[in-house]
Amino acid sequence: MEFGIRQFELALMHRMRDLNPGRVEDALGDMGASWAELRAAHTTWTKMAHSSRVPKGLSMLRRLLGPPSHRGERPIGSLTCEVARWALPSWPGLEFEALAGPDRAVWNYWFVRPGGETALTFADLTPWSCVVADVAASFPGAVQCEGAAPHHWAVDFAHDGTDYRARFVYGLYQCLDKAPAD
CATH class of the missing domain: 3.30.1450.10 (Beta-lactamase Inhibitory Protein; Chain:B, domain 1)
Known part of the structure; x- marks a missing residue:
């Protein structure tokens, strides 16, 4: 399999499907790609990352x-x-x-x-539209933290009296959950 920008995007989407499979499915349709192509791109990316012959x-x-x-x-x-x-x-x-x-x-x-980051409102939090720095800078008191899997990240913040956790993959916003109780 030749590996270029398209395959790299698919390899990134493989991890994004952990949190947002519907958005990934929409993107695959937009690209004219299949789940099999996504899996093949991920497999090739993983092999390259561990190969002694690849820079x-x-x-x-x-x-x-x-x-x-x-x-x-x-x-x-x-x-x-x-x-x-x-x-x-x-x-x-x-x-x-x-x-x-x-x-x-x-x-x-x-x-x-x-x-640099852009100012967001709560309504601006739509999947794949913003990054960690945008969310962290837009909500006073926001706290960045590690996510639950490799390449996952989170930002905890409060809005209108409710605590939320914005979840990211590769720094790209995926979804919003109510923050877990400590």
Whole structure:
């Protein structure tokens, strides 16, 4: 299987279906893709990630996605990390960002909004429309926390007296739940 942008998007959607299978099914229809193609893309992505013959880190992403739309550096503590971002057709207005450490190993990758977060209202929380930074900045007192599975993330916040948990996969908003009681 040749692996490029389409297959990369499908591999990302494989994990997104954990939280939002209906949205993934709609996207597959829009792409003219099948569940079998999604599973095959995920299998190929996993094999590449563990293969000794495939480049790792940013080199692998560049090979699969082409030149990034943005390259730069970001200081994190006493380290300077490399940042690369790619625009992907299924998520217009957002970019897939990879953050690599000094050894060029990718430390994190997720969706971001180029130019920084945007202000949201509660009604703006629609799947695949916003990222962690948007939600965290839009609701006073919001707290970011790890999600329940790899590449999952959450933001807890209150709105109109109710506590909520916004759930994300690869930093992309998927769904909203009432926050669990501690």
